[in-house]
Amino acid sequence: MFSKLLVWFLLAIYAASKVDGGDFIYNGFRGANLSLDGSAEITTDGLLLLANSIQQKKGHAFHPIPLNFKPSQGKTQSFSTNFVFAIVPKYQEVRSYGTAFVISPSKEFPGSEVGEYMSIFNPKTIGNSSNHIAAIEFDTYRNPEFGDIDDNHVGIDINGLNSNSSAPAAYFSNMSGGFKNLSLISGELMHVWVEYNGLQNLLNVTLFPIHLPKPDLPLLSMRVDLSPIVLEDMYIGFASSTKTVPSSTYILGWSFKMNGQAQVLDPRHLPKLPRIGPKKKSKLLTIGLPVIVIFFTLTAISAIGLIVRSKIKFADVLEDWEREYGPHRFSYKSLFMATKGFRNKELLGVGGFGRVYRGILSASKMEVAVKRVSHESRQGMREFISEIVSLGRLRHRNLVRLLGYCRRKRELLLVYDFMPNGSLDKFLFNHPNSMLSWSRRFRIIKGIASGLLYLHEEWEQVVLHRDIKASNVLLDSEMNGRLGDFGLARLYDHGTDPQTTHMVGTLGYLAPEMTKTGKATTSTDVYAFGAFMLEVACGRRPIDPRSSADEGILVEWVWECLRRGRILAAADPKLGHDYEVEEMELVLKLGLLCSHPLSAARPSMRQVMQFLDRDAPLPELLSDGLGAAILAVGGYKGFDDLRLSYPSYLEQGFANTSSVQESVLTGGR
The missing domain is CATH 1.10.510.10 (Transferase(Phosphotransferase) domain 1)
Structure with missing residues (x-):
């Protein structure tokens, strides 16, 4: 009696585990219960590492409990899954092998070979209908014997690696309305949706960069009835391998749901990829800092040059004896600014002794007339300026007031009231x-x-x-x-x-x-x-x-x-x-x-x-x-x-x- 109860209890646990296993989500794999073999491992950062660039061998990671794909009438039911992965080659310009999402009656593949066989098949088993394997391959190496279209494609494989449907890796842009190419070995994070509609016998595969929303159109859409291929109980997981050229394949997150849409992975909750190779120097230090230093150096030199040029440009002739005439002395710069650089538009007239310009003094906003007269430094200039300053004290309603003067190089500038x-x-x-x-x-x-x-x-x-x-x-x-x-x-x-x-x-x-x-x-x-x-x-x-x-x-x-x-x-x-x-x-x-x-x-x-x-x-x-x-x-x-x-x-x-x-x-x- 006790033995019968124990059997029923174990069957109930098994049945419950199968039901629970049909709906899960992993935002990172720290503490996850996965079945791993080969080079597959879960890193301390919560990353699922299928194949690394040091060990050239196969790696498998599967959900530990088989899922019931045919609960009744022998028809494969609908399912959906989405995952985030990245393939990071050791050498950027050299191609390696890719990875695959696999639905298989077994989570172990005895006799499988690495490299072009994706650690799923071998020359004897590939193509056999008895395999009952469906896979979505992300292939980064072109194998002509398998009819590969290029060395950067996505394919739907049934019982082998001759893809039933394939396309170059790309995603549909909702903005431009067309497909844009992607590189599977760029080391960038890729988001994948695999969705099967059991009523319509329609399998869709959608690939896109992780920072974008899911595109409106899938990359692959294939009419296929999986019922002859998929058995009642099947395992789901990932397979990857390296051989001649090492690379590292990472899975960052994974969700699955039977008869419904799987939970969407949130990029904010996923672990970070490890740094590959030497630490990249900050662009601010390698490029920005030298540019900033050069910029500020040139700016300082320019500023000094402008100051020197300005001093030369606006230099006055000022002798000690003129300091007593300070209130009647205008700086050349103030007159230059007042007349807008002695522009022709401010010219009032031309006489035998020079040109007369209209100006507005910036400090007082007073309108003035500025006359530029050529002069040579000569004896008697002191007396001449003294007379000019004295004339500035003239006050009569029928005289134009002489406000002051400025001396610069070989010029004498006289400033009058503007009429x-x-x-x-x-x-x-x-x-x-x-x-x-x-x-x-x-x-x-x-x-x-x-x-x-x-x-x-x-x-x-x-x-x-x-x-x-x-x-x-x-x-x-x-x-x-x-x-x-x-x-x-x-x-x-x-x-x-x-x-x-x-x-x-x-x-x-x-x-x-x-x-x-x-x-x-x-x-x-x-x-x-x-x-x-x-x-x-x-x-x-x-x-x-x-x-x-x-x-x-x-x-x-x-x-x-x-x-x-x-x-x-x-x-x-x-x-x-x-x-x-x-x-x-x-x-x-x-x-x-x-x-x-x-x-x-x-x-x-x-x-x-x-x-x-x-x-x-x-x-x-x-x-x-x-x-x-x-x-x-x-x-x-x-x-x-x-x-x-x-x-x-x-x-x-x-x-x-x-x-x-x-x-x-x-x-x-």
Whole structure:
């Protein structure tokens, strides 16, 4: 009785073990109950090592309990399995043999051979229907005798190694919609699904990289009824072998389920492959670190180069004696940045002494005009800069303020208040569609006269401008005239004589006596102001080589109009009759008086202001001695005629200007 109970108990345990064995999962094999032989082993890291690169022999790893594939009616039931494996060759460029998932009536294969027989068959058993073996091979060696398509393929094998269906190792890309090749001996982890539908007799094999989701299409799909091949109780497992070329085959995880989908392996829970060969050096150390060092070295060198270049580029000429002028001294860098590198788009104009640029000072956001003047280092520069700084203290509503200066190499940069409407000469000659009314012109003339009176008599020193002309009269936002460009200005104390010895200025505005003495005085400024008044009233330049001989010199032509009793004929024709007659006559006659060839006949700027304000009557020009003498000869056709008719006037230094070659004369102090 006891023996019968023991038999029934053992049968029950056996039956239960068969049922439990139909559904399992191994996320790593540490502590797993597997049947191992040959070179197969479970490493301390939980990896299933089927064949290693040292021992050239076969290896098998099987589930220890057979599974019931035919519970009823002799029909093989559905099943699915998925596993992760890697084949790591000892030499990357040399092919070895692969591995296979096997369904077999036995977990032992006596007489099987390694190498091309996958440690499952031998020359006598291969191809026999009595084997009852189904396998999925992952072959990494081409054996022509078995009809292999290449040395990197997946095949479905029945009772042998001549694959019933095979394809190059690849996976279907859900993104691109096509198959992408895989290398079975790359050492990379591969994920495999083997699924059999017993109702449809359909066997699918899907291969893909472990980091991707399962593809929508399998690599192999074969119609096959496994019922004649698979017996009732079968073992499942893996077989692998090495022979001539060593390699290591690892299984990292495995799950299986009968009549359903096997549990999905989670890559995060699988063990790691061991390091093969010498430890790889970090790319950060081998590549990144040298690149970083080189990068920072080059960056440092570039930075130093830029600093040195910047210092050279923005280097100023600064001597010890200039430190006392700190508030009036601009750095070259600040002016370079203000004018955007002296770009042509910021250019306001070009004169005889240099170019003028618009700029915005970064610190104060103040608009300025920067004039670049070439200069040579010479004796007297200290006095010259001292005068510039002194001029910076001038304050008058009709003067453009000189803010300061900068010296760099052979350049002198003068910084002025910015006048948004530009210079007066542009409105007189370059804006045909923007005619300047007489009332504005008269107000500008009075404003410049007031500014000159301040320079000559009302400031702490006498200031000689030495370059009064329409292009140096700038217009502010309200179209008020302001005398600017003090680059040629000179200062001297009241009651003393100026020390200038070289003739500077612009032809047409130069007093006749300057050609002999080269000496600038307040009277020579008055002469230039007279030419300026005629220029504004007549809308003509003081010297115009393009005009006829009778009209080429403006002063002569206006004198001729006065002699004929038609002084208003000299008025700017663009004005028509839109002007005050008395004001026009006053300006024309006062312009002739101020530009009188004899300096003694010219008024002072205080007298000029009295005439313009109608506080004093204007002298009758025709009763003037020189005026009567000029008219007595019936007029003259240029200064050459005057020189021939009245040689005594040469003693006054009357210039020969019949040949105009330059618009600007410059010189030293």
